[in-house]
Amino acid sequence: MDHNVIIIGGGPGGLSTALHLHRIAPHLTPRILILEKEHYPRPKLCAGGLTIDAEVILERLGLDINDIPHVFADNIHFDFEANGLNIRIPNRHALRVIRRDEFDNWLAEKVKGSGIEIREGVTVKNITSQSDKVIVETDQGIIHAQIVVGADGSNGITRRCIFPKEPVYTARVLEVLTPVLARNAAMKQSPTMEEIAAPSLAARNDKTAYFEFSPVPDNIAGYIWDFPTQIKGESMRCWGIYDTNILANEKRPQLKEPLSQEMQGLGFDLDEYELKGHPIRWFSPANKMSVPRVLLVGDVVGADPIFGEGISIALGYGKIAAQEIHKSIQRGEYSFGGFKRRVVRSALGQTLIARWVIAHIIYPLKWRWFQILLWRFLKPIVILIAWVFVLNWGKRL
Numbered sequence: 001m002d003h004n005v006i007i008i009g010g011g012p013g014g015l016s017t018a019l020h021l022h023r024i025a026p027h028l029t030p031r032i033l034i035l036e037k038e039h040y041p042r043p044k045l046c047a048g049g050l051t052i053d054a055e056v057i058l059e060r061l062g063l064d065i066n067d068i069p070h071v072f073a074d075n076i077h078f079d080f081e082a083n084g085l086n087i088r089i090p091n092r093h094a095l096r097v098i099r100r101d102e103f104d105n106w107l108a109e110k111v112k113g114s115g116i117e118i119r120e121g122v123t124v125k126n127i128t129s130q131s132d133k134v135i136v137e138t139d140q141g142i143i144h145a146q147i148v149v150g151a152d153g154s155n156g157i158t159r160r161c162i163f164p165k166e167p168v169y170t171a172r173v174l175e176v177l178t179p180v181l182a183r184n185a186a187m188k189q190s191p192t193m194e195e196i197a198a199p200s201l202a203a204r205n206d207k208t209a210y211f212e213f214s215p216v217p218d219n220i221a222g223y224i225w226d227f228p229t230q231i232k233g234e235s236m237r238c239w240g241i242y243d244t245n246i247l248a249n250e251k252r253p254q255l256k257e258p259l260s261q262e263m264q265g266l267g268f269d270l271d272e273y274e275l276k277g278h279p280i281r282w283f284s285p286a287n288k289m290s291v292p293r294v295l296l297v298g299d300v301v302g303a304d305p306i307f308g309e310g311i312s313i314a315l316g317y318g319k320i321a322a323q324e325i326h327k328s329i330q331r332g333e334y335s336f337g338g339f340k341r342r343v344v345r346s347a348l349g350q351t352l353i354a355r356w357v358i359a360h361i362i363y364p365l366k367w368r369w370f371q372i373l374l375w376r377f378l379k380p381i382v383i384l385i386a387w388v389f390v391l392n393w394g395k396r397l
C-alpha cells in the first residue's frame with residue numbers, strides 16, 4: 001500500500017482533514033498524502049467571508065488567523081429592497097473577510113509544516129474502491145491507498161466516481177470585484193436622482209457586509225452580497241449573487257440582471273468589471289457521504305444551503321472525517337458506515353439540517369410581503385434563529 005490516507009483536493013476541507021488527523025494521530029503523518037491539481041497560491045472564486053465558527057475551529061488547531069491579510073465587517077445587514085436588519089456581535093467583528101488564494105496558501109503551509117506531503121499539480125482522474133484498497137488514477141500515475149478522502153469541491157471528480165447517479169443540489173453563483181473608490185467618488189461627485197431618492201443605498205458603509213434578498217420574489221432563491229475586501233492591501237468591494245435553484249421550475253430573469261441593477265443603484269456598471277461564476281453544491285439530508293474506504297468532506301458533501309457559506313463548514317467536516325478515519329484505522333475496519341450518522345449528530349450536522357429547513361421556508365415563501373415581514377419586522381426572531389441555529393456551532397464540534 002502506498003499510503004494510508006490520500007486526500008483529494010487541498011482546499012479548506014482537505015487541509016482541515018489533514019491538520020486534524022495530524023493532531024489526533026501524529027504517527028499517521030508520513031502516511032498521509034494530499035493531491036492538489038493546482039499550485040499554491042491558487043485562485044479560488046469565493047467572497048472569503050469567515051464566520052466565528054471558522055475562527056473557532058482554526059484557533060483550536062492552534063493557528064493564528066490574524067497572520068492572513070483580512071478586513072473586518074463590523075456589521076452584517078440583511079435587507080429587502082435596501083431596508084432591513086443590522087446584526088452586530090458585541091465586542092467583535094461580525095465577519096472576517098480574507099482572500100482565498102492567501103487563506104488556502106497559508107493553511108497549506110501549516111499542513112506542510114506539520115510534515116504532511118502535498119503533491120501540487122497532480123489531477124486525479126478516477127477513483128475505484130476495492131475490498132482491500134482504493135485505486136487513485138492521476139495524470140501522473142496510479143497510487144494505492146487504504147482510505148481516500150474526497151475533498152475536491154463542488155466540481156470535483158470523487159463524487160462523480162463513487163455516486164455517478166445520485167442527484168446533486170447545486171446553487172448558481174456569480175462574483176465580481178470592484179474598487180471602493182469608484183462608488184464613493186460616484187456618490188459624492190455626481191449623485192444620480194436614484195441615489196438622492198434612495199438614502200439607505202447611499203448610506204452603505206465600507207465596514208458592513210450586505211445581503212440583499214430583493215431577487216427572491218423574482219424566483220431567484222438567494223441574495224445579492226456586497227462585502228468589503230482587500231487585494232494586496234487595497235480596499236475593494238466583492239459583490240455577487242447566489243441562487244440555490246430551489247425555485248428553478250419558475251420563470252426567472254438571467255442571474256446577472258438583479259446584480260447589475262443593484263450595482264447600478266450604487267454607481268457601478270457591472271459590464272465594466274469581470275464577472276465570474278462557479279457552482280456551490282449544498283447540503284441536503286439525503287446526500288450520501290461515504291462508501292467503503294472513501295469519505296467525502298466539504299462541498300463534495302454540501303455547503304450551507306441558505307447562504308452558500310462553505311469555508312467554516314468544510315473546516316468542520318475535516319474535523320469529523322479525521323475522527324472517523326482515526327477510529328477506523330484503530331479498528332482495522334474501513335466501511336465508514338457510521339460516518340453520515342457522526343456528521344448528522346454533530347453540531348455541524350445540526351446547523352446544516354437547520355439551514356436546509358430554513359432555506360426551504362424562506363425561499364419558497366417568496367412573496368414580497370413575506371420577505372418584507374421577515375427582514376424588516378421579525379428582527380428579534382431572525383436574530384435568535386441565526387444565533388441558535390446558524391452560528392456558534394464551532395464551539396460545540
Ligand SMILES: Cc1cc2nc3c(=O)[nH]c(=O)nc-3n(C[C@H](O)[C@H](O)[C@H](O)COP(=O)(O)OP(=O)(O)OC[C@H]3O[C@@H](n4cnc5c(N)ncnc54)[C@H](O)[C@@H]3O)c2cc1C
Pocket residue numbers: 008009010011012013014035036037038044045046047048049050122123124125151152153154155156157173174175240277278279280297298299300303308309310311312314
Ligand atoms: C462565488 C463564491 C463565493 C463564495 N463565498 C463564500 C464566503 O464568503 N464564505 C464562505 O464560507 N464560503 C463561500 N463560498 C463557498 C466556499 O468557497 C466553498 O464552500 C469552499 O471553498 C469549500 O471548500 P472545499 O475544501 O470543500 O472545496 P474547494 O475550496 O473547492 O477546494 C477543492 C480543491 O480540490 C482541488 N481539486 C479539484 N478537483 C481536483 C482533482 N481532480 N484532483 C486534484 N485536486 C482537485 C481544487 O483545485 C481545490 O483546491 C463561496 C463560493 C463561491 C463559488
